[in-house]
Amino acid sequence: MAFDIWKQIKAGSFSPLYLLFGTEPYLINETKQLLISHALSPEEVDFNLSSYDLEETPIQTALEDAETFPFMGERRLIFLHNPYFLTAEKSKSKTEHNLAMLEAYLKDPSPYSIVVFSGAYEKLDERKKLTKQIKKSASVLEAKKLTEPELKVWIRDRAASNGVQIDEEAVELMLRLSGTNLFMLTSEMDKLALYAEEDKRIDVNMVEKLVSRSLEQNIFTLVDKIVHRNIEDALRIFYDLLKQNEEPIKILAVITNQFRLIYQVKELARRGYGQNQIAGYIKAHPFRVKLAAGQGKQFSDEELAQIMNLLAEADYQMKTGGMNKALLIELFLFKLNRHSVET
Known part of the structure; x- marks a missing residue:
């Protein structure tokens, strides 16, 4: 679940491998941003952050990067986008991947790199040996649309991260007014938290007054x-x-x-x-x-x-x-x- 992975990242506990997939882009994007802000210092980002599109770049190039010692820092952070070879989807990509090299890396990942596989895929091909192996080796975030209870937890957590509390009636009204789009909810929650900076509390009247309607x-x-x-x-x-x-x-x-x-x-x-x-x-x-x-x-x-x-x-x-x-x-x-x- 996203919340569990986020807590670990915020606590400075990192997995050498992450697999992020699903149709809720906010959860994937937020996980990436948390990894960048917690795994690397601002000074290290230019040197130790890499990003590859696997529809254009062979996996062996990215893995060679992962096995390179970090420059002026503790670790490297490497994002591997569109790992289509984990799905049943047909790709137009003509990139030749050395998947045997990937299988070997999954068994013994670099201790000084964090490798993040990321794709907006509804599901992976569970029949593939490689898919099974990566799901076993990595911290997995399946980015599904949040349920109503999960959305309420997310709203409360977002308020808490901004140093404020939100009343239960206000949580209900937030969902009714802003819907379930997490990007919109984020924007509205941050705006409300700024407005409630003095009292440290968001109530239903504040939501009614300030939240934008689509x-x-x-x-x-x-x-x-x-x-x-x-x-x-x-x-x-x-x-x-x-x-x-x-x-x-x-x-x-x-x-x-x-x-x-x-x-x-x-x-x-x-x-x-x-x-x-x-x-x-x-x-x-x-x-x-x-x-x-x-x-x-x-x-x-x-x-x-x-x-x-x-x-x-x-x-x-x-x-x-x-x-x-x-x-x-x-x-x-x-x-x-x-x-x-x-x-």
């Missing part, structure tokens, strides 16, 4: 107002989006995507799927599925079907008709301001 989050809030038939607040959010120069056709597309998600979650839940199964099936984060499930309870199946029809009609009119695009969304919202949706 278009997707504004649309989620708009849909939430629709769910509760609060047309006045829904229109206010819509007009705010127009003031921010968001295009009506883009707004409609995101509204449609959110209702499609609600429809899919509701249908799959009726078939007996759990939230994590649904998330995997439709390739959405479990936290988004959880929120959509809650919204879906406010609509009957007939209402959701009618809403999807209304959205399809609005999309058609927006792309082919001469009616004002913003007015089409207003009409859609007014039609939903009834206890039940009418065709």
Whole structure:
């Protein structure tokens, strides 16, 4: 798990080999930055930090570097990007790798080098002997999307690393407003920590006041107002989006995507799927599925079907008709301001 590896790195405990792979780029990038800042002093970076793209450079060149004594420091840090030979993916690379040399190195890595294999691969080819060997020899970080509990732990840890505490209600609101993108959450948490520097505490009011909303989050809030038939607040959010120069056709597309998600979650839940199964099936984060499930309870199946029809009609009119695009969304919202949706 990323948090365990990070703690070891921060404590100055390093593995001679790391394997970082997965589809959550923040976790991989953060691990790299921690290694650079903790394994090397600023003066050593220019001399003892190397980076190779294995789609362009043969592994033997990188390993020769790893076996070279560090210059003016204790260790070398070497990043090996795109180790495609650990996957089942076909590469266009014509680079010839001496994998026997790599196998030998994995059995006896250099004591004065840290070698980091890094690739944005969803999975590795576990059938390959080399993959098995490197996973056995290295500290492995599989960078998956964090679950809701892991995201909450991450938010608290980020607050603590900035010397502040965050209330539980504020953690919940952070996830609702910023979503699950760790790069965005990092930016917002660091901003909040700076604002809370005097009191050393982030509360829900501070989050509500300071956290930026993405278009997707504004649309989620708009849909939430629709769910509760609060047309006045829904229109206010819509007009705010127009003031921010968001295009009506883009707004409609995101509204449609959110209702499609609600429809899919509701249908799959009726078939007996759990939230994590649904998330995997439709390739959405479990936290988004959880929120959509809650919204879906406010609509009957007939209402959701009618809403999807209304959205399809609005999309058609927006792309082919001469009616004002913003007015089409207003009409859609007014039609939903009834206890039940009418065709």
